Amino acid sequence: MKPIKQIYMLLFLSMIIAISYLFYSTKNIQTTLNNNVESIFIEGAKSFAYNIDAEIKKHIKSDPYRELKENPQLQNRMQHALSILADDTFKYIFVLYKDKHGNYRYLLDGSKDKAHFNQRLSVDKELWNKVYSQHTPLLIHQNQLDNLWLTYLLPVVLDNETKAIIAIDFSTALPNNIYTAIEPLNQIFIYIFVAIGLLIMILIYQSLLSIRIKKDSITDPLTLAYNRNYLRDFLKTTDIGKYQIMMIDIDHFKKVNDNYGHKAGDYILSSTAQIIQKEIREDDVFIRFGGEEFLVFIKKTNKDTQLAYAIAQRIRTKIEISQFSFESKDIRITLSIGIACQPEQFKNTSLAIKHADKMLYVAKREGRNQVISHINEDYKELETHKKSINDVKEALEEDRVICFYQAIYSTKTDQVIKYEALVRIEEKDGSITLPFEFLETIMYTNIYNDMTQCVLNRVFKEIKRIKMDISVNLNFSDILDNKIFNLIIDELESNKEFSSWLVIELLEYELLEEISIIQKRLLQIKEYGVKIAIDDFGSGYSNYSIFKQLPIDILKIDGSLIKDIDHSDTSYKITSSIVTLAQELGIKTVAEFVHSKAVLQSVKKLPIDEVQGFYLAKPSPNIL
Amino acid sequence: MRKFLFLLLLAPLLFSSDLRTEQKIYQLVIHSLVPKKELVKVWCDDDKKRKILNTLNGINSVDSAENADILLISKKENLQKKGMKFVTSYQLLEGKEIDILGGFFWQKGRPNILFLKNSLQKYNITLPESMQDYVEDEL
Numbered sequence A: 001m002k003p004i005k006q007i008y009m010l011l012f013l014s015m016i017i018a019i020s021y022l023f024y025s026t027k028n029i030q031t032t033l034n035n036n037v038e039s040i041f042i043e044g045a046k047s048f049a050y051n052i053d054a055e056i057k058k059h060i061k062s063d064p065y066r067e068l069k070e071n072p073q074l075q076n077r078m079q080h081a082l083s084i085l086a087d088d089t090f091k092y093i094f095v096l097y098k099d100k101h102g103n104y105r106y107l108l109d110g111s112k113d114k115a116h117f118n119q120r121l122s123v124d125k126e127l128w129n130k131v132y133s134q135h136t137p138l139l140i141h142q143n144q145l146d147n148l149w150l151t152y153l154l155p156v157v158l159d160n161e162t163k164a165i166i167a168i169d170f171s172t173a174l175p176n177n178i179y180t181a182i183e184p185l186n187q188i189f190i191y192i193f194v195a196i197g198l199l200i201m202i203l204i205y206q207s208l209l210s211i212r213i214k215k216d217s218i219t220d221p222l223t224l225a226y227n228r229n230y231l232r233d234f235l236k237t238t239d240i241g242k243y244q245i246m247m248i249d250i251d252h253f254k255k256v257n258d259n260y261g262h263k264a265g266d267y268i269l270s271s272t273a274q275i276i277q278k279e280i281r282e283d284d285v286f287i288r289f290g291g292e293e294f295l296v297f298i299k300k301t302n303k304d305t306q307l308a309y310a311i312a313q314r315i316r317t318k319i320e321i322s323q324f325s326f327e328s329k330d331i332r333i334t335l336s337i338g339i340a341c342q343p344e345q346f347k348n349t350s351l352a353i354k355h356a357d358k359m360l361y362v363a364k365r366e367g368r369n370q371v372i373s374h375i376n377e378d379y380k381e382l383e384t385h386k387k388s389i390n391d392v393k394e395a396l397e398e399d400r401v402i403c404f405y406q407a408i409y410s411t412k413t414d415q416v417i418k419y420e421a422l423v424r425i426e427e428k429d430g431s432i433t434l435p436f437e438f439l440e441t442i443m444y445t446n447i448y449n450d451m452t453q454c455v456l457n458r459v460f461k462e463i464k465r466i467k468m469d470i471s472v473n474l475n476f477s478d479i480l481d482n483k484i485f486n487l488i489i490d491e492l493e494s495n496k497e498f499s500s501w502l503v504i505e506l507l508e509y510e511l512l513e514e515i516s517i518i519q520k521r522l523l524q525i526k527e528y529g530v531k532i533a534i535d536d537f538g539s540g541y542s543n544y545s546i547f548k549q550l551p552i553d554i555l556k557i558d559g560s561l562i563k564d565i566d567h568s569d570t571s572y573k574i575t576s577s578i579v580t581l582a583q584e585l586g587i588k589t590v591a592e593f594v595h596s597k598a599v600l601q602s603v604k605k606l607p608i609d610e611v612q613g614f615y616l617a618k619p620s621p622n623i624l
Numbered sequence B: 001m002r003k004f005l006f007l008l009l010l011a012p013l014l015f016s017s018d019l020r021t022e023q024k025i026y027q028l029v030i031h032s033l034v035p036k037k038e039l040v041k042v043w044c045d046d047d048k049k050r051k052i053l054n055t056l057n058g059i060n061s062v063d064s065a066e067n068a069d070i071l072l073i074s075k076k077e078n079l080q081k082k083g084m085k086f087v088t089s090y091q092l093l094e095g096k097e098i099d100i101l102g103g104f105f106w107q108k109g110r111p112n113i114l115f116l117k118n119s120l121q122k123y124n125i126t127l128p129e130s131m132q133d134y135v136e137d138e139l
Helices: A003-059 A064-070 A072-085 A125-134 A173-217 A228-237 A253-260 A262-279 A307-321 A349-365 A379-384 A389-397 A446-466 A476-480 A482-494 A496-501 A515-526 A545-549 A569-585 A597-605 B002-014 B017-033 B047-054 B076-080 B117-122 B129-134
Strands: A090-098 A104-109 A138-141 A148-158 A161-171 A243-250 A285-290 A293-299 A324-326 A329-331 A335-340 A371-374 A401-410 A416-426 A469-474 A502-507 A531-537 A554-557 A588-591 B040-044 B059-062 B070-073 B085-087 B100-107 B110-116
Touching: A003 A072, A003 A090, A003 A148, A003 A161, A003 A173, A064 A072, A064 A090, A064 A104, A064 A161, A072 A090, A072 A104, A090 A125, A125 A138, A125 A148, A125 A161, A161 A173, A228 A285, A243 A253, A243 A262, A243 A307, A243 A349, A253 A262, A253 A329, A262 A285, A262 A293, A262 A307, A262 A324, A262 A329, A293 A307, A307 A335, A307 A371, A335 A349, A349 A371, A389 A401, A389 A416, A389 A446, A401 A446, A416 A446, A446 A469, A446 A482, A446 A496, A446 A502, A469 A476, A469 A531, A476 A482, A476 A502, A476 A515, A482 A496, A482 A515, A496 A502, A502 A554, A515 A531, A554 A569, A569 A588, B017 B040, B017 B047, B017 B059, B017 B085, B017 B100, B017 B110, B017 B129, B040 B047, B047 B059, B070 B076, B100 B117, B110 B117, B110 B129
Parallel strands: A335 A371, A416 A469, A469 A502, A502 A531, A531 A554, A554 A588, B040 B059, B040 B070, B070 B085, B085 B100
Antiparallel strands: A090 A104, A090 A161, A138 A148, A148 A161, A243 A293, A243 A335, A285 A293, A324 A329, A401 A416, B100 B110
């Protein structure tokens, strides 16, 4: 609880205590006042009763019933005396005797509704008999009767025997008057307590509402998983070392939206989330990370270090075998899952999540519908020299993303015929950072798109200046990515007259699973006169089918074959066969990694068109 | 519905202990005087008393004195009506009509019940033990 809330709570409690104390004090005053008034009137009643007793004893010797019956004049005189004493407070003043049957009957009655002599009156016999037998006065509180407050009884003792009882009834007028006087004060307290009660109810309602709003603010309404707001709080308050991190992505989710509509997409998202929720435990935390990506924090147990992997496999299998039916259309989906098993090994949680994201990326690259986790690597070392996204963003903003250019020579003329643009970051201290230190970090982020645009701008600027071919390196995934592809097309459109000097080098080890789209898009790019080169051909992923499927203009033979071509017969023969094939297909060849004169001479023995390497020219920030 | 509204209006009165006492006494007295009938028909000449009677179990307030099992009389002129009578004041008891079985009235703020022995004998009524204490030989 925040201090301000504690102060409010303290003030509120103090207020309630103060009001309760005031209420208690008022009640106490009321009781004291009642008691005092009661005692004043009791004393008055006693005085009257003793006077009546003295008057009776003055005129009656031993038997009140007989003597009063025989002397009606005495009866009338005494009754008159009693009636003088009766008023609004002492409502009834009368004298009763007990007959032989134990019933009480009138001897004298000073009240307005006068009863007959010897008329029977029903009284509380138990109490009256007590007065009769003990010869002592008694004060009775009349709780059962509406119009009587108190009754004072005084025995008339003659010859050591109670012969009659003098009764004085107090009307309820007096306590009613006191009650009426104090009632407004009581009502004020009632209103205050009702107001406090309402206030407490409102506070409870507000608290419940606040809890609900808070819950809504941290929950994704579609999937009912937690959202990024919750993630932020969770990461602030949780020791991430107690969890393994699972990054889940629905494969080809865009296709679901494109083919079946967004409602179907929403249905798939919520159904997938439901399945994931069922497969994880209560201690695990399930978050919608964005779009079709989910993040699950799996609470570690001491026994099982591969727990997240097992749960991920279970989720993946469950989704794979599930058939989702939306508007009588069956939809099947798969999941790719990346796991960070030891988040505590990372400098911070953000890096651990990023690692899970990288594992997810690997799962995607490896063909999707799989779970990838790394357990025993030294991730800290891996991350030490990497640039952060913010570093790259800052470099872009400060225009420190630059291109180095490496000359490519013709083997026939020994002249520079083109350049390869190589991206670099110029650090604030003037040092140069190479791509492997930042490209992986920004891959699949908007920063990567910005960097691609920046490189294309710089390259076109150079093309305009030198009017020579310049090649840029891209991935096949860049061609598949709608944003990057559109960006390339926009750049080509803006530089239409110079686009024929652009060469796009694509890394050949990329998985070509969506070859038809790539083929279509490369043809679209080539319409601007752009040449397509396959980079690092022969590096281990060579697939000759790409010659059939893609519109390739240039083949860049991998450096691992060229660098020892001068003394490795095998490298020479492999290179020779690649060059022969390329010649027959009408594709130009470039030998990379020419680092010595001997290598250059060996390369020149083969019909290779172009050469490139440190022996000939190192990458330089300027083209002369 | 009317009965419900009546009860609703009567509700504050029901908290009065005198009224509760009166209800209990009438319930007890009437069933003691007409013990053989589960539903006793009572004719009453006082509206307030009739309303109280209507709240009691096993007692039905009727409009015609001829159809009643017992008459609850508050007005002197109705003492002439034929049938068993139970009165609501001491003054009416003093008429010494043979058909008056007794009365219930308030005196000095206290509830008072009286049964007249001769009338009870005329109608061959034997009161329960708890009521014997209220039987008077004569006024």
